Amino acid sequence: MIKHSLVSxxxxxxxxxxxxxxxAILARDEEAVLAPTLDSARQAAxxxxxxxTGSQDRTRVVGYRYGVKVVQVPWEDDFAxxxxxxxxxxxxxxxxxIDAGEQLAPATVSELKEFVRTQADPSKxxxxxxxxxxxxxxxxxxxxxxxxxxxxxxxxxYYGRIRETLQQSMESLGMQxxxxxxxxxxxxxxxxxxxxxxxxxxxxxxxxxxxxxSSRPTVRLLLAMADSLVDLRDLEHAxxxxxxxxxxxxxxxxxxxxAYYGLLTTSESSGQAGETLLTYALQAVEVFPLDAxxxxxxxxxxxxxxxxxxxxRTFEQAFRHGQVCGQVWHLTDLRALAGWGWSLALDRQNxxxxxxxxxxxxxxxxxxxxxxxxxxxxYVQLGRREEAMQAIRLLWPDASAEDIGRLQNVIQAACLAxxxxxxxxxxxxxxxxxxxxxxxxxxxxxxxxxxxxxxxxSVEPVLQEWQRVDPAHPELRRYGxxxxxxxxxxxxx
Numbered sequence: 001m002i003k004h005s006l007v008s009x010x011x012x013x014x015x016x017x018x019x020x021x022x023x024a025i026l027a028r029d030e031e032a033v034l035a036p037t038l039d040s041a042r043q044a045a046x047x048x049x050x051x052x053t054g055s056q057d058r059t060r061v062v063g064y065r066y067g068v069k070v071v072q073v074p075w076e077d078d079f080a081x082x083x084x085x086x087x088x089x090x091x092x093x094x095x096x097x098i099d100a101g102e103q104l105a106p107a108t109v110s111e112l113k114e115f116v117r118t119q120a121d122p123s124k125x126x127x128x129x130x131x132x133x134x135x136x137x138x139x140x141x142x143x144x145x146x147x148x149x150x151x152x153x154x155x156x157x158y159y160g161r162i163r164e165t166l167q168q169s170m171e172s173l174g175m176q177x178x179x180x181x182x183x184x185x186x187x188x189x190x191x192x193x194x195x196x197x198x199x200x201x202x203x204x205x206x207x208x209x210x211x212x213x214s215s216r217p218t219v220r221l222l223l224a225m226a227d228s229l230v231d232l233r234d235l236e237h238a239x240x241x242x243x244x245x246x247x248x249x250x251x252x253x254x255x256x257x258x259a260y261y262g263l264l265t266t267s268e269s270s271g272q273a274g275e276t277l278l279t280y281a282l283q284a285v286e287v288f289p290l291d292a293x294x295x296x297x298x299x300x301x302x303x304x305x306x307x308x309x310x311x312x313r314t315f316e317q318a319f320r321h322g323q324v325c326g327q328v329w330h331l332t333d334l335r336a337l338a339g340w341g342w343s344l345a346l347d348r349q350n351x352x353x354x355x356x357x358x359x360x361x362x363x364x365x366x367x368x369x370x371x372x373x374x375x376x377x378x379y380v381q382l383g384r385r386e387e388a389m390q391a392i393r394l395l396w397p398d399a400s401a402e403d404i405g406r407l408q409n410v411i412q413a414a415c416l417a418x419x420x421x422x423x424x425x426x427x428x429x430x431x432x433x434x435x436x437x438x439x440x441x442x443x444x445x446x447x448x449x450x451x452x453x454x455x456x457x458s459v460e461p462v463l464q465e466w467q468r469v470d471p472a473h474p475e476l477r478r479y480g481x482x483x484x485x486x487x488x489x490x491x492x493x
Contacts, residue, residue, distance in 0.1 A: 015091060019046035021116050022092045022152075026082055028075065030100035031057040033187055038066045040103035044113050044182075045096060051086040059100075077206045080158035090152050094120060097148045101187030105131070112182035122151040125166055126180035127327070135191040136471060140333050145326040149180050161210040162203055163224045179326075200228035219249045219259070226262055235266045242266065246280075252287055257294075258328045260284040264297040269304045277301060292322025292334050299341050303348075312345035319362065336368035343374075344474075356382070369395055370472065376441050380414045388415070392439070406432050410442045417445040422452040433462070440470040447479050459483050 023045035027034060034050075041048055048068035052060050053075035063070040073085045087095065094116050098104070104112070112128075120126065126149035132142040147166060150156060155173055158164040170176075189195045207224045211217045217225065226241035245259035264284065267277045281298040288294050295318035302311035318338035324330055331337065339362030346355035356378055363375045372395055379388035388411045396403060413428035429446040443466040450459045463483065466476055 015047055019092050021045045021094045021096055021113070022047040022049050022090045023096045023098055024049045024051065024083075024086050024090065025098055025100055026051050026053060026079070026086065027055065027059050027100040028053045029055045029057045029059060031055070031059050031062055033101035033189070034059060034062045035066070036103055037098060037100055038062070038068060040106075040109075041096070041098055042066070043106075043109045044104055047090075047092060049086060049089055051082060051089075053082055077209055078161045079206075080160050080164040083158045083164060087152070087157065093122070093152050095150050095152055097150075098184060101189060102130075103185050105183035105185055108182045112180065115181050116149070120149070120151070120180070121178070122153060123174075124176050124178040125150045125156075125170060126178050128180055128182045128184055129326075130184045130186060131332075132186040132190055132329075133188060135188075136468075139471075140331040140337075142329050143326075143332050144329045145179060146184075147177070148184065149182075160220060162206040163220050165220070196231040200231035203228045216248075217244075219245050219255045222248070223255065223258060223262070226259075230262070230266060239263060239266050243280075254325060254327045257284075257288055257291065257325055260288070261293060261297075261328060264294075264301075269301055274301065274304060278305070290317075290321055290323045292318045292324050292338060293328075293330055295322055296334065296338050296341065299338070299345070303341070303345060308345045308348045312342055312349065315339070315342035315345055316358075318342075333366065333368040333370075336362060336366040336371045339366065340371060340374065352382075363391070370470070373440055373470065376411075377444070380411065380441060380445070381418050383415050383419060385411055385415050388441075392441070395439075406435060406437055407439070410437060410439065414441050414445040417449050420452070422449040425449050426453055426455075438465055438469050440466060440473055443469070444473070444475060444479075447483075451479070451482055456483065 021044065023041035025034075025037060025041070025048070027050060038048060038050075048063075048066065050060070050063040050068050050070045052063070052070060052072050054072075060070055060072070069089065071086065071089050073082055075082070083097075125147050127145035128148040130144050130146045130148070134141055150166065153173070155169060156166060156175070157169050158166060159168045203224055207217070207221045207228070211221050222241050222245040226238045226245065229235070229238035229241065239262075242259050242262035246256060246263060249256035249259055260280070264277065264281055267280075268274060269277055278298075278301050281294070281301050284291075284294045285298055295314055299311045299314035299318065302308075302314060315338050319335055319342055322335065322338060324334060339358065343355045343359040343362065346358055359371070359375050359378055363371045372391055376388050376391045376395075379385075379391060389408060392407055392411065393399070393404070396407065399407070409428050410432050413425040413432075416422075417425035417429070425445060426449040429442055429449060432442050433446055443462055447459050447462045447466065450456070450462065459479075460483065463476070463480060466473065466479075470476070
């Protein structure tokens, strides 16, 4: 039997009558991020359970300070064992799993509480949406559905040291999956290379321990090891494991789809390797013909090979009919990305009217602000000031009259710059910039006008601002190269 000690500020006898939900948190050395998680979880749960697996910092002290039930469990490189041990301490009908550093989205707390009390079915395990904010403000948010809400039911337990799962016990109990309201927000540290590397080393160790004595890893372990190698930047070995997972997973399963994603996103896309990758992408489309991510990856590969007509059709299919598998990590603006790829592919076929029409449709049907900004740029390039102004005003619904006037000046000057009347455009754009305007259309055409009029020394801070607010802008890299070419000439003069 596992020895443990329990220090409780929230014992069984102190649970309020009618308590329904316990929020359970596995933690080790999480002092720095734990308090906001406890603050958030207590808004939804009747009890907080902190399972400490050997912290050397003040993790347990933080738990005691919040009055939570704290259980110390020896860490045995086994997440299923730790979770199953935690389940022994739960006395409420429902358990919500939340990781240290995560928080419940405030807007969804009351809905989740009401769902657990009035609608949750004990014959089901519920997935919640887990959201990873972008690494920078202009990036894309990622999300996935994960099993986080489960009934406190005898026989329902986890299996697997790593990527632990309830699937086996659910099948034996005749239980089903479902989706519950509520959103869990990940901590931004998930983007940090050091945090990812540390976790990857641990996960590889655990996966190898679970696989010891087996002739071949399970698909679950192959994916766990491949993901870890990606975080360690060992893409060659990660690709090999993803390929094994593709071959050994059940055809059409979520695991096979995840393996295809990994394979297609870590492989080289040019030369002979690109041809092989295209073959894998086509195989993935045969199995998952309407998966939006697979279609977008195929469209990208076709674009790399210059097959623009096929790329356009593939991206259009993803935009109009693509479906998203919620159980695998995906970008929330995937449909917008598909539409942008569709418009670009049409542009590359010298079909500007069709490209504009596609971009207008994408902007109208998605909520991605960056798509609206691309549409503004397209109108500017075509000299269509009124349409550009209408599009940019949608990005500023609460703008003051002064801001609207400044934006109108920016659009007018950007259209002049797009027509190469840089000297007329420059003072207007500089005035807007000095007044604090950081809209990408202003930064783009200000940089263009500065380079064209020889004011190279002024360009670098503008490009830095542009990089900060819109790092994915398709023109940004080209302007950086223009500045590097112009700088030596300027110094010689």
